[in-house]
Amino acid sequence: MEYQLKAExxxxxxxxxxxxxxxxxxxxxxDEQLDLLAGIEGPDGVEIEPLDHxxxxxxxxxxxKWLVEAPALAFAEEAARAVLTELLERTELLANxxxxxxxVTVSDEDLETALEDEPADAExxxxxxxxxxxxxxxxxxxxxxxxxxxxxxxVTALGTDSFGTEDGVSAEQAQLVAGALAEAVVVVxxxxxxxxxxxxxxxxxxxxxxxxxVIDELPTAFADQYSAxxxxxxxxATVIVGERLTEDExxxxxxxxxxxxxxxxxxxxRTELSSSGLLDEDTLKxxxxxxxETAFDDLEHEALYGEDAEGSVVDWxxxxxxx
Numbered sequence: 001m002e003y004q005l006k007a008e009x010x011x012x013x014x015x016x017x018x019x020x021x022x023x024x025x026x027x028x029x030x031d032e033q034l035d036l037l038a039g040i041e042g043p044d045g046v047e048i049e050p051l052d053h054x055x056x057x058x059x060x061x062x063x064x065k066w067l068v069e070a071p072a073l074a075f076a077e078e079a080a081r082a083v084l085t086e087l088l089e090r091t092e093l094l095a096n097x098x099x100x101x102x103x104v105t106v107s108d109e110d111l112e113t114a115l116e117d118e119p120a121d122a123e124x125x126x127x128x129x130x131x132x133x134x135x136x137x138x139x140x141x142x143x144x145x146x147x148x149x150x151x152x153x154x155v156t157a158l159g160t161d162s163f164g165t166e167d168g169v170s171a172e173q174a175q176l177v178a179g180a181l182a183e184a185v186v187v188v189x190x191x192x193x194x195x196x197x198x199x200x201x202x203x204x205x206x207x208x209x210x211x212x213x214v215i216d217e218l219p220t221a222f223a224d225q226y227s228a229x230x231x232x233x234x235x236x237a238t239v240i241v242g243e244r245l246t247e248d249e250x251x252x253x254x255x256x257x258x259x260x261x262x263x264x265x266x267x268x269x270r271t272e273l274s275s276s277g278l279l280d281e282d283t284l285k286x287x288x289x290x291x292x293e294t295a296f297d298d299l300e301h302e303a304l305y306g307e308d309a310e311g312s313v314v315d316w317x318x319x320x321x322x323x
Contacts, residue, residue: 002051002069003076007084008100008275010061013143020190023057029094030055030062033087054211058187060147061100065211077104100140101275144276148179155182157250164290169283176278177287180269185242188214188265192235200228217264219304225313233317237261252297256316259301266291 009030011018018026034053052067064084070076081102088097155178163174191213198212199205206215206226215226215234237257242265244251253259270288273279279287292299303309 002067003104005064005066005068005076005080005102005104006275007064007066007080007102008061009064009084009088009094009097010100010140012096012098013139017059017147018057018061023059023062023190026057026062026094027055029091030064030087033091034064034066037083052210054213056187056191056213059183060144061097077102141276141278144278145176148176148183148278150179151182152176152179155179155245157245157247158291158294162250162291162294164283164287167286167290169287169290173279173283174287176273177269177291180272181265182245183272184265184268185238185245188261188268189235189238189242192231192238196228196231196235199226199231203228214264217267218260219309221304221307221309222311222313230313233257234261237317238265241265250295252295255318256301256304257318259296260304260316262295263301266295 031053034050034055037050049069050066051069054065056063056065066080068076068080070079081099084099084102088094088099152175158178160171160174160178163169163177165171165174169177192215195212195215198209199215202208204227205224206212206218207223215231218226218234234257237255238261241253241258241261253262266288270284273284274281
């Protein structure tokens, strides 16, 4: 059975944030090492086959999306964690890095099917809690909190009430949400440049690519319209939204592209906070419900993710960007 894994790797505590050059280098190193893997030996000699991977970096480390074929979900997670740890140790420039979360990311339905299909002795190899989120150490969590707290100072257009402090979210938790949003702006803009280059290189559209870093997070019904031309304008919309977060007062999205850009940034921030274990699901729901109410005039852009969505992406853009 095939499993999609998501892993986080990070430098030692106290390391300064990675700039664009360092992030590029980390991606190149990890990508090169993962390309060399022909197979992974899991528990009791079980063979696990790596099928595809994607590496992206952010100021706090790197994220790895990994598609593998394995006989059981638990085997996939344990083997992936082990091989990533070994990969870092043998890569001189990453020898001091460590693996944080390493988990299979599937839908509830797929997860239930995967667990039902596991061999009877799978639980003998691993605890039944193996599918749960592997939390960061206390020191790593403190480091992430400090990083996000510092980043939150950039978000001046929205107060803590915009992140749910009037609905039971503490001021510290709201600060983490704001910081994750600010960090998401940097990462998404950086990744959009890569998407633009990928689409521009062969004059293609998103439906002709197996995977893109950001454009794939837009409504899939319009994938055949996501060209390099569009990606460049969506990049501009994302920059505009990011800049508005740093202003004295918040200005809601003025067009669909800006609304979708904020939607993507919100999703990235939520993923960061959830995967790192910094905030529980209930707090995230309350924080982002408040954010939606404040940051968007409406949520009409969400309807574009429906199967029957239609139209032209040109209509999403401001008039000046259609020229």
